[in-house]
Amino acid sequence: MDIINYELQLSLLLILMLFFSSAHAEQASLSIRKDDLMVKTLTVKQFRQLQSDLTSLTVDNPTDSKVHVYQGILLKTLLTRFFGKDWQQFDALKFSSQDGYQPIIPIANVMAHTGMIAITEKGQQSLSHLPRINGETVNPAPFFLIWENINDAPARTDEWLSWPWQLTDIELTHFAREYPNSAPPATADEKVTQGFLAFRQHCMKCHAINGDGGEMAPELNYPVNVTEYWQPQWLARFIDDPQSVRANSKMIAFYRDVENRAALIETIIAYLKRMKNKKITAAPKAVMETKGSSSD
Template sequence: MKTLLCCCVLWLCLPPLLARAAVLHIDLGHGTKTWTTAQLLARADAATVTIPDDVAFRHRMRYRAVPLRALLPGLRPDQHLQFVAADGFAAEIPADVILNRQGAQAWLAIEDPAHPWPALAEGGKGSGPFYLVWTDPQAAHISPEQWPYQLASIRALSGVDARFPAIVPQADASAEVRQGFTAFKRSCFACHTMNGEGDARLGPDLNIPYSPTEYLRADLLRGFIRNPQSLRHWPEARMQGFPTQQTLSDADLDAVLAYLRYMAKHKTPTP
């Protein structure tokens, strides 16, 4: 009877742990490698890293993590990586940023099912099972959109310009528009599509059917990008905004608006 009771208790405890069990898929173009939580936590290079100002939690956090470079054997500086999250977020990061050895270092943080991370502020959701975090991110100008959590897969792909030509300004576009395009790819394209192109599924398209520059004054749109709640109080909103010069400079913000105004005149018809 005691044995049966113990088995029942163990069975009741297993589902929550199994529900958190996870795998990460990495495809660098020569076959997919699958890592389980247990395999990653057991690696000899797993270490405890401290993040003083974590992007997701907005305070100091400590993680068990593996240097991301170690999970990407053979990665070349000229390659491009896409980090896809379970919620539809798709961060696009050039490989040379990951391979950088002069300052910022990318780490894959791994959530231990026995010691889960705290829930995020919005809706009590979790950031696990895998989370790309950075030490010394300012050394490589890492933006908040380059900290994908709820990570499910990492893929080596062609660059954004080659995959999505309808988002690229034409050759005669101004320098400010091109600067805005670069900032858009870094800060906006992880959540939004443009002209119907892109892999993100978290936010709306920013040109079809209308660009926000077509229905919002520039000052309101600028304020919204800095703080989405400044335009419409909506506690459940998922956009976090770019409140500081470190996350998006005034020059880059103005350039993004110039790019959006430019693209409003270069819409691509959708089926």
């Protein structure tokens, strides 16, 4: 009898855990902003209630190399619902995830391809877990940005298209507003300027310069520039293949299919070197907030 009671209690506990987990997921929210001004906040439940906008999209997910049929709302449909056609006048869309990942995608690229904010998969109540490095997995729910890349072959090689999961925010913005502290001096040479554009495209989703950029990975200029403590040849190798320098590094290798890859890495390092003479005088906002929230 004790064994039976234990099994019943365990079953009830599992049912309750699943119930509360599902309820919590339904209350997770997605904020939609314009230049940092809140326009709308949608819970998963409210998102589902936009019945006329819900649709399906079949994609080849680059994370697990499998074909998935996702269900959600097309990105352009969602933007038009809340902004009309005005969203097309902005420079970019900034996406924020729970882990601090913060990619920015030019509006031109959004318009050229078919993206979707997915919340479920066909025949499922939620989203499938996806593999990560070191055998780990991640649940991309509650909101996952995906791109149609089966019929749209260029979407497979468009380096601006990110697939951020666990989304919390979508924001219409302008590049000048996003990166006021990271542009190189006006006197910088062409190589440095090219490096800035490459860094902005490939690296700022995770890294920041003087507080401009993502929060998932280290700030690279304040208070000490990365080229002041990394030798150039090792920095180039780390960008090229992080795990060849640091075991179990979570940083991914620089995009393998980029044209002139080695030369592009050189321009990024030239940009980083130039920025060591353009440091802010106060800690970036993200650094200050992190210190302020520390429990140590």
